[in-house]
Amino acid sequence: MTTTTRRTLLGAAATAPAWGALPMSRARAQAANTIRIGVLTDMSGTFRDLNGPNTVAATRLAVQEFAARGFNVEVVVADHQNRPDVATATARQWFDRDNVDVVSSLAASSVALAVADLARERNKVAIATSTATSDLTGRACSPNTVHWVYDTYMLSKVAGAAMVRAGGDTWFFLTADYAFGHALERDTTGFVRAAGGRVLGSVRTPFPGTTDFSSFLLQAQASRAKVIGLANAGVDTINSIKQAAEFGITRRGTKIASLLLFITDVHALGLEVAQGLVCANTFYWDLNDGTRDVSRRILALAGGDMPVAMSHAGDYAANLHYLKAVADLGVAAAKASGRDTVARMKAMPTNDLAFGEGRIREDGRKLNRAYLFEVKTPAESRGRHDYYKLLQSTDAEEPWRPLAEGGCGFIRS
Template identity: 45%
Template structure:
């Protein structure tokens, strides 16, 4: 009888262990969207990224491993210290399991470092620096939508081929801008071009006149705008006022998305060449998501919004595959699972955490060329993922063997 009792207890304990393995800590899975909701990148990501995350959770069914999926969000105001404080509070006291979006490279790097320390998953869609999957990579960090190397290969490569072989950079004065300038400059030089100079401006600059005058006087064929959001839009507007494009110099909007084109207007943006990882009017899959997103937000999604949906959905799939929300197991599943959705076709995650997928070289249509509202782009070419992104083995990430 005693033997039977011991055997029964062993079976119960084994069952309990198995149940625990197939469970989520705290009786829920909690995701945080941390991004700029009030500054220069509010349209670039902002509350629309939060809405995309909600859509992913709803489409997944609102639960994973039979526990509810919760979402919190906050505005980091493009300040790494504020972002780190929010992330620390989320991890330490609010049971947040993963933080996503993370617009602004300096913020993303700070939160990724904290996430590595806390052994938590972070998935970046809004920031661009290749350092996230390079020298500052993390076993729990994933970079999803795009990066500065992909932008350099796309927009930079296209303009060099068109004869834009001398460049001057107008660069946002923080990690993202430096990385974008460096990556594009390297690509321009490797293609036989020349970088004649650069000037750096503070984030959220309203007056670009002194910077644009330096760019104009450089005589460069291409002025590379290594900035984003309202900074890029304001630079383009003021460049027109100075007659820069009328004088024969070209503007390269190195990070410019559908959201910024809409805000600037097709009249001002027409002819600009840019690179995105998603376009809502690409095909039936893209349009289906785009139209659902529009019904909720009143705008079509850019690659940051679509990428946020994709990353949240993939995270939930990884938890389901792992049978737990434990960080090591989920990170392993994210590395192993292919990414195949409306955002990334035949995507894959490298050993450095970089999600490798096709990018698209786009050109803004002229007024009157659009077939319908928000139909702003002509697709010039598809850039295969293995060409767009750095080979993980060459990324400088210590995790790659």
């Protein structure tokens, strides 16, 4: 592994020496037959656990699994610090100078929206695997972007509507004040009202910039809403839930709806605090033999004890499918046009150990099953990372916003 400023070359499938050591003709031939994947993600901030080392390992696993297919694959990594300006500057350098063909992961919704615009402008590929805003396949859709794993519409429909059906018919939102939080509150509000519920209010919380949610939680409690909806993620979710428990809010009968809860959050909270929380996910490491196998291999590459989240599974599956499309289209054609590569990804059915069979819809939305889980009690857990019990599942098409309702501008009716 070679480390350079703000990025890491993993050389997952490439075994050739550095380009500078090759004669010019060989260097150009090497570059022409090399696909470069840029993992642009959160390595140090709010979303590190649901990205971080496991995201890099999952991408490496996809590349290793695809090795010896007639072309080289290299992976570069950068930490965007959850800042759109940093992300776009990095992606621009990758596209314009470093011959990167696809940018994946992306994390924060504001980052993903900015990088998706740049990928369209440069005719490269953007794959969002840990991004929530449903706008990526709606008003901000692009023929150069694929959105994998989850989005605010799915989370709202599966988790939010379930809370209303269970009696939580009045809501108050704690909303992270950026694109993701706004989209999640908006989409959940629609499902709450459609199910006969009411939204009594909301408060915007700084992102990034706060670890103290006490005043916001007290405002929510004062509203007398039955459900406090957390339209946040990562460390913000963990801190909100911990502080709600410290204030005894849940003991007084108020439910906490963590609308985007990762298994990494449960791991950080511990079952004593997280037990009983309900969440929507599209992947769980212990669902079947395939999910157990891919999780074991990701952890073996990553080291440490952070469980494999649905975002990590998406890093593996999305990059694997991208490489299959490159092989099918041809390296030269794939490097020449990100739009054509994404079109080929949509034309090919998806199939991997993490999500099974599926497809990518015309607007770039990856369709696969979603699951409603409840966090186990400490007594129910059988061991390491055994955190969820399955409440219900959907088919692959059901949880996603219908194509006709998204408002994706490049799709012809």
